[in-house]
Amino acid sequence: MVYQQTKHLHYQILKLTGEVDLHNSPQVRKQLLAILKNGSSVLVDFSSLSYIDSSGIATLVEAFNLAKNSKLLLTIVGAVGAPLQVLELTNLNKVFHMVDSLDDIKG
Numbered sequence: 001m002v003y004q005q006t007k008h009l010h011y012q013i014l015k016l017t018g019e020v021d022l023h024n025s026p027q028v029r030k031q032l033l034a035i036l037k038n039g040s041s042v043l044v045d046f047s048s049l050s051y052i053d054s055s056g057i058a059t060l061v062e063a064f065n066l067a068k069n070s071k072l073l074l075t076i077v078g079a080v081g082a083p084l085q086v087l088e089l090t091n092l093n094k095v096f097h098m099v100d101s102l103d104d105i106k107g
Contacts, residue, residue, distance in 0.1 A: 001016065001017065001018040001019055001020055001021075001024040001027070001028075002016075002017040003015060003016050003017070003028065003031060004017070005031065005035070008043060008102055008105065009105065010040075010041070011040065011041050011042060011043045011073075011075075011105065012035045012040040012042050012043070013042070013043045013044075013045055013077075013102075014028075014031055014032060014035065014042055014043070014044050014045065015047070015048065016028065016044065016045065016046060016048065016049045017048040017049065018049070018050060019049075019050055019051035019052070020049065020051070020052045020053070020055075020056035020059075021051065021052075021053045021055065021056065022053060022055045025053075025055040025056045025058075025059045028056065028059050029059040029062065029063070032059065032060075032063040032074075033063060033066060036063060036066050036067050036070060036072055036074075037066075039070070039072070040072070041067065041072045041073035041074070041075075042063070042067070042072070042073070042074050042075070043075050043077050043102070044060070044063075044074065044075070044076050044077065045077045045078055045102075046076055046077060046078050046079040046080070046083050046084075047077065047078030047080070047101075049079075049083045050081065050082065050083070051082055051083065052082075052083045052086055053086075057086065057087075057090060057092065060074075060076075060092070060096070061092070064095070064096060073097065074096065075096070075097045075098065075099060075105070076096050076097070076098045076099075077098075077099055077100075077101065077102060077105070078099075078100060078101055079093075079098060
């Protein structure tokens with residue numbers, strides 16, 4: 001898994017590439033929580049993500065709850081394939097704000 005952090009409008013983007021699993025989900029957690037604790041809403045870019053397991057999902061749920069409690073937004077961008085199926089199977093696609101691309105993000 002590789003991640004890249006950039007900025008889009010007033011959001012921080014965390015682009016995930018490859019797989020998020022038990023081995024590397026702590027890195028994702030650390031990045032997501034740091035972004036939120038700095039007071040920024042976050043776009044989690046799934047467009048290059050091929051796999052996410054339950055530890056990755058747990059990380060997203062924790063970050064979502066922190067964002068909600070901090071009155072910030074956590075949005076998933078570009079989820080397709082297996083990662084989207086995991087979100088649908090767990091009904092988290094109805095919990096998380098999800099968009100197809102960065103073009104769908106309004107300032």
